[in-house]
Amino acid sequence: MGRTLPTQTEVAARAGVSAATVSKVLNGHKDVAAATRARVYQAIESMGYRSPSARAHAAQLPQVLAFADGIATAYTATLLDGVISAGQSLGVDIVVRFGARPAAGDPATSRTLPLGCIGIVAITYGMRSVDGLEAPANLPVVVIDPSTTQPEHWMTIASTNWAGAKAATEHLIDLGHRRIGWLGGPTESVASSDRLHGYRAALQSAGLPLDEEIEVNGDFSVDFGRTAARSLLSREPRPSALVAANDEIAIGAIEAARSMGLGIPDDVSVVGYDGIPQASWSTPRLTTVQQPLTDMGRMAVRMIVDSARGVPPESRNIQLVTRLLQQESTSAPRVTAGA
């Protein structure tokens, strides 16, 4: 897509008007007929003309490349919201690319770095494509919700997954639940696996048995939550509560319980994880572990801008604390099962 810089006179010729008319249109004068204006704009656009003032405007800001795995999920959207807002207040432009969808036709976007690029933020699965980019080793990279496999010089931001899921499970134990099921994300997700260990730690600390029969891992979707909860809630004795590794899974679980004629929270208590806006729209509102997603996104950009300014970050590996948001999907069990 080559860029040419035609002159105002060439634009006038193409539009079949005088150069003065082109100038009038560009300066927003009202005394040009609509049809003429339209013809001038069409010529301008088709020729890629840019006025001197337009060229003067083009003084590029530093850019940060953000990789995400699409923004269909509220989780990623909230993180990206933090990244973009931070860019805005720090005077940095954010270029967003979807890592998990390498372009088949034109691989340029999977290789080329923006000219003014001062660093890369990779959100979860987007990480894989930072490798694809063959990012120069000296460009600061911050991974949000990292796996165990990223290069050690990358900076990382996570929330306290283990402690968050432990707090969620303890909340259920405090309410009197003794048989608590687990609905996890992908087994290769470090976040999900850390949360699973938090769930187990809470059970073990309370002297409750671990039962792999009521631990299921799958993916972070409503569909998985629905299917897995239906299976778990069919077991005898039925779990009186479920801990889900994210809010989508929990929302699916609530739906499954309802479709089985079970009340939430009367028959089954459900806790989610993330604190996406939908957790507060659901009926009943979901008790969930809130991650500081917007803050995590903001902090990632801040770390890159600091690096570019020569300020070493306070820490290269940060965990932000989570907070249990008690809403309506948890209560004491109707009948204390087991124990």
Added chain:
Amino acid sequence: MGRTLPTQTEVAARAGVSAATVSKVLNGHKDVAAATRARVYQAIESMGYRSPSARAHAAQLPQVLAFADGIATAYTATLLDGVISAGQSLGVDIVVRFGARPAAGDPATSRTLPLGCIGIVAITYGMRSVDGLEAPANLPVVVIDPSTTQPEHWMTIASTNWAGAKAATEHLIDLGHRRIGWLGGPTESVASSDRLHGYRAALQSAGLPLDEEIEVNGDFSVDFGRTAARSLLSREPRPSALVAANDEIAIGAIEAARSMGLGIPDDVSVVGYDGIPQASWSTPRLTTVQQPLTDMGRMAVRMIVDSARGVPPESRNIQLVTRLLQQESTSAPRVTAGA
């Protein structure tokens, strides 16, 4: 944020190692102690060093500036998903800025155009900030879901708001509903106002009376839906169905009905608008008017890239058709009220 280009030797001096060690680290050799590697990376980042290969990578792609009003809503997230995916397959980078939040501290991001910028996509409210940018008149601008006030040379993409809401209302009339309320978005939103007229047109075509008592406009939020529906459902005779101007309003309305002891769809049918993923998570699943949001985002980028290539767009003002997605939140009224 000035960028310097120090040499490898200067980096080595800063890190207190030899130039050969710096080179080893940059090339990923394993035989450098972790502490040394960390020191080298810190020097590299703090000095803003970029290797020759890094500079070679920096061959900027054309960029499209996308303005949105945050991405907290599934509506905006889905549109942006289309914009970014299209950029990816067309070899264009998408810079995302939040229009409605002009940066107070550093106004650079509200004025400066990226160097390789070939056009602007403005999503709904983001429009206002395109004015703030003083975008050169010759840069192609595409507005998604336009208002009536944008400059006439901007291109526009909308969905068939009027026809979509008319179809939703006709669906309820076909089911036997005679008293149907309206829960609208902001009155200044052209999309919401077009939908309101579609709702009215369906009622009028069916010979049903318009009743401003059960037409409420507010904003596109769950909270507004909750409050407004509670008020509408308290009127006598109670509407047996509600048409909402978006899915969030509809989700709030369902919650309000439930909290009043009314069943969905047995006592009240509810139709939403947009077709965001949450419409299919809710219990019951929301009957809604699906907008082709991803397609709208894709088409916007395509129109800009075509302009930059000198291909005039087929049309400068496009409306994409909507589709009624019948799910579980609508049914025949229990008692046919009125008529």
